[in-house]
Amino acid sequence: MVSNDFWVVFAMLIYFIVVVVIGFIYAKRSNSSSEEYFLGGRGLGPWLTALSAEASDMSGWLLMGLPGVAYFTGASDAMWTAIGLAIGTYLNWKFVAKRLRKYSEKANNSITVPDFFSNRFHDDKHILMTIAAIIILLFFSIYTGSCFVTCGKLFSTLFGWDYATMMVIGALIVFLYTFMGGYLSVCTTDLIQGTLMFFALVTVFIGSVAAAGGVDNTVAFLQAIPGFLSGTEIATPVLDEAGNQIVENGAPLFADAGTYGVITIVSGLAWGLGYFGMPQVLVRFMSVRHSNEIKKSRMIAMIWLVVSLASAVCIGLIGRAVIPTEFLTQSAAESVFIVLSHMLLPSFFCGLVVSGIFAAAMSSSSSYLLISGSAVATNIFKGLIKRDATDRQVMIVARLTLVAVLLFGIFISLDQNSSIFTIVSYAWAGFGASFGPLMLLSLYWRRTTLPGAIAGMVSGAATVIVWNNFVSPLGGWFGVYELLPGFLVALVVIVVVSLLTKEPSKEVQEEFDTYMELDV
Numbered sequence: 012m013v014s015n016d017f018w019v020v021f022a023m024l025i026y027f028i029v030v031v032v033i034g035f036i037y038a039k040r041s042n043s044s045s046e047e048y049f050l051g052g053r054g055l056g057p058w059l060t061a062l063s064a065e066a067s068d069m070s071g072w073l074l075m076g077l078p079g080v081a082y083f084t085g086a087s088d089a090m091w092t093a094i095g096l097a098i099g100t101y102l103n104w105k106f107v108a109k110r111l112r113k114y115s116e117k118a119n120n121s122i123t124v125p126d127f128f129s130n131r132f133h134d135d136k137h138i139l140m141t142i143a144a145i146i147i148l149l150f151f152s153i154y155t156g157s158c159f160v161t162c163g164k165l166f167s168t169l170f171g172w173d174y175a176t177m178m179v180i181g182a183l184i185v186f187l188y189t190f191m192g193g194y195l196s197v198c199t200t201d202l203i204q205g206t207l208m209f210f211a212l213v214t215v216f217i218g219s220v221a222a223a224g225g226v227d228n229t230v231a232f233l234q235a236i237p238g239f240l241s242g243t244e245i246a247t248p249v250l251d252e253a254g255n256q257i258v259e260n261g262a263p264l265f266a267d268a269g270t271y272g273v274i275t276i277v278s279g280l281a282w283g284l285g286y287f288g289m290p291q292v293l294v295r296f297m298s299v300r301h302s303n304e305i306k307k308s309r310m311i312a313m314i315w316l317v318v319s320l321a322s323a324v325c326i327g328l329i330g331r332a333v334i335p336t337e338f339l340t341q342s343a344a345e346s347v348f349i350v351l352s353h354m355l356l357p358s359f360f361c362g363l364v365v366s367g368i369f370a371a372a373m374s375s376s377s378s379y380l381l382i383s384g385s386a387v388a389t390n391i392f393k394g395l396i397k398r399d400a401t402d403r404q405v406m407i408v409a410r411l412t413l414v415a416v417l418l419f420g421i422f423i424s425l426d427q428n429s430s431i432f433t434i435v436s437y438a439w440a441g442f443g444a445s446f447g448p449l450m451l452l453s454l455y456w457r458r459t460t461l462p463g464a465i466a467g468m469v470s471g472a473a474t475v476i477v478w479n480n481f482v483s484p485l486g487g488w489f490g491v492y493e494l495l496p497g498f499l500v501a502l503v504v505i506v507v508v509s510l511l512t513k514e515p516s517k518e519v520q521e522e523f524d525t526y527m528e529l530d531v
Contacts, residue, residue, distance in 0.1 A: 019169065019353075022362025023369070027184060029203070057304040061311035062205035064295035065100075065319075068286075073323050074208065074368045075161055076432035079345030081327025082338060083256075085239035085246035087271040089327060091279025093320040099283025100316050104309035107287060108296040110454040110527065112305065115297045117526040122297070123382070124290045124446065125390040128468075131453050132461040133519055137394045139465055143446070144386035146472050147290060148416070150441040151379040155420035157434035158185070158376035163424065165368050168346040169353065174427040181369065182424075185376045186417050209315055211364040212322035215348060216329070218355035223332040232332040238268025239331070245271045255339040263335050278492035282436075285443030285494055287450050290382050326351065342428050376420070383416045384409035436492070437479060444471035444497025452505055457523040463509030471501030 081089035115121040118130035125143035132139060162181025167174040223229040230240070238244030248256040249264040257264040286292060299305060330337075330347040333354075338344035352364045388409035393400040400408075423429075449467050452459045478493040514520075 016170075016353075016358050016361075018358035019362035019365070022359045023366050026207075026363065026366040026369070033203075056300055057307040058311060059202050060295050060299045060304070061308040062202045062315065064292050064308075065312050065315050066202075066205035066208060067291045067295070068289060069208070069316075069319065072157065072161075072432065072435045073319060074212065074348050075164065075345040076157075076435060077320070077323045078327035078330065078347050079338075079341055080432055081324050082330050082344040082347045083246075083248060083341040085233075085236070085241070085244075086324065086328060087238075087242055087245045087275070088279065089324045090242055091276050092282050093324055095280035095282040096286075097283075097313075097317055097320060098280070099286040101309070101313055102283070103286040103292065104305070104312060107293070107450060107454065108299075108305045108309065109302045111293060111296045111450070112299055112302045114454060114526040117522055123385045123389055124293050125386055126394075127297070128449065128453065128464065129390070129394070131519075131522075132459075132464055133516065134461055137390070139461065139468070140390045140394050142465065142468055144390040146441065146445045146468070147386040148383055149472075150438040150445075151290075151383045152416055152419045153423065153434060153441075154438040155376050155379045155383075155416055156423035157429075157438070158372040158379070159420050159424035160429045160434065161372040162369060163427065164346055165349060165365065165372075167427070168349045169365060175425055178424055179421055181372065182376070182417060182421050185372070186380065186413060205315065207363070207366060209319055211352075211366075211368075212319050212326065214364060215351050215355065216322040216325050219326055219329040219333055219351050222351075222355055223329050229329055229332045233328060236265050236331070238271075239265075240328070241268065241271070243271050243276075244268035245275075258336045258339070261336065263331075263339075274488055274491050277495065278490075281492045281495040281498075282439065284447055284498045285439045287448070288443045288446030289439075290442065290446070291379065293446075293450065294382065323348075340428075341432075345432070380413050380416055384412040387412040437475075440475045440479070440492065440494035440497060441472055443494045444475045444501050447471075447498055448502040448505055452502075452509075456509075457520055458509055458514060459505060460509040460512045460515055462512045463505045463507075466508040467501040467505030470504045471497050474500045 077089050077093070080092075111127070114131065115127045118127055121127035121130050125140045125147065128134075128143055129137055129140035134140060159178050159182045162185075163174040163178030166172045166177035166181070220226060220229060223232070233239050236246055239246040245268065247266040247269045249266050251257055296305075299308065326348055327344075330351055334347070334350060337350060338347060349365055349368065352361050356364055388405045392408045393405050397404070445468050448471065449459075449464050452467075453464070474497040475493045478496050482489050482496075483491075483493060515523075
């Protein structure tokens with residue numbers, strides 16, 4: 012365990028103070044209306060939109076979960092997942108961003124994703140909005156928990172401090188600036204955090220190559236591990252009865268490489284489908300200042316993402332060459348970035364770099380808290396329970412929801428052995444299957460009906476839950492990542508039910524036919 016270090020703590024303290032101050036700076040403006048609090052008044056520029064979308068999306072999973080998988084079982088899982096994410100990100104920016112920005116304004120100036128779905132289909136009974144809000148609460152509570160796990164592991168690994176205590180403190184810091192500052196504070200800190208994450212990954216990647224003795228020595232060491240650098244095989248650590256990797260003569264023990272077949276490659280690539288349904292990314296598209304700025308945002312986002320994903324995977328791989336016996340489980344291996352940072356950097360710079368981990372967790376969890384609050388306050392409270400609610404009442408309910416989600420996230424994060432990668436993959440699948448197919452068809456198919464939308468959303472979420480818990484354990488083709496069958500089932504259900512039900516009203520179809528004329 013790394014010893015306590017004043018300069019590391021000092022650097023991180025400066026960072027924490029900066030983000031909390033930002034929350035207070037934006038508090039007055041954000042509290043002027045619910046639209047300002049939840050969407051920033053649709054005034055985000057291209058840099059803020061791009062880095063906020065990517066930083067809130069990647070979370071601590073990018074700096075801990077992904078390197079941890081690469082460290083423990085080699086390149087395959089991490090590489091194919093990263094490729095799927097890169098493809099999905101590009102397609103989402105290319106085919107969803109501009110259309111959603113325009114249509115969300117046309118659809119009664121929608122300020123949340125459930126709002127958009129409800130207004131898009133003129134759901135006067137708010138059935139669709141309510142279901143969407145419940146799904147957001149369910150999966151974002153799980154997602155928020157993964158971010159709090161990141162906070163706890165960071166301080167526990169770096170300083171040896173108690174995991175549970177530091178996890179709660181980290182959660183409270185996120186809560187404070189989200190509670191005070193709303194969407195603008197979240198997006199502004201995302202800009203800082205996204206920049207910090209980018210340079211943290213690149214710095215540690217370059218430093219770890221040098222520490223491993225250069226590229227040639229690193230590659231030679233890793234090639235000696237069966238299947239470690241292969242894209243069609245997977246390294247197989249030899250484990251003892253307790254689930255820890257066995258170490259012999261100072262070297263980690265590996266069995267023969269396992270086969271990494273078509274099913275697992277498809278599962279990795281399927282991660283990209285999740286982007287079409289990620290509320291924290293979609294809401295950034297809705298808040299951009301002008302649709303003409305989407306292209307510039309897409310270029311910024313893709314450069315950031317590709318460099319960051321590649322660096323994260325390489326850090327995990329190279330970490331195995333630098334500290335081959337440091338981590339004996341995949342959960343423990345998720346701290347490889349932290350340990351390498353402390354090994355390679357001066358204390359103060361280490362503090363700034365590892366703040367990137369906290370930055371990632373903060374940027375994501377704050378978005379999850381904010382979107383959960385907006386889902387309950389705007390979509391359930393005002394949309395269903397009290398339709399004449401004032402802005403002040405909506406804000407109160409939103410903040411009470413933040414408290415509830417915070418407490419639930421803390422509860423599910425109490426287990427220090429939780430795997431960030433596993434938690435994120437489940438929530439990612441839930442959102443991708445529930446919202447992804449419906450978002451695409453809402454923007455591109457005028458014949459989509461309200462019953463089809465409801466059926467698709469419910470079937471997507473249900474398929475993910477059932478597949479993960481009951482079907483996937485059967486193995487074989489059933490072992491495919493639950494996002495793929497969930498996405499396909501929802502897509503088919505929406506089309507079939509829409510064709511079997513009455514076509515949308517003339518007013519709905521006219522809105523669809525003319526929404527691209529907005530924001531020209």
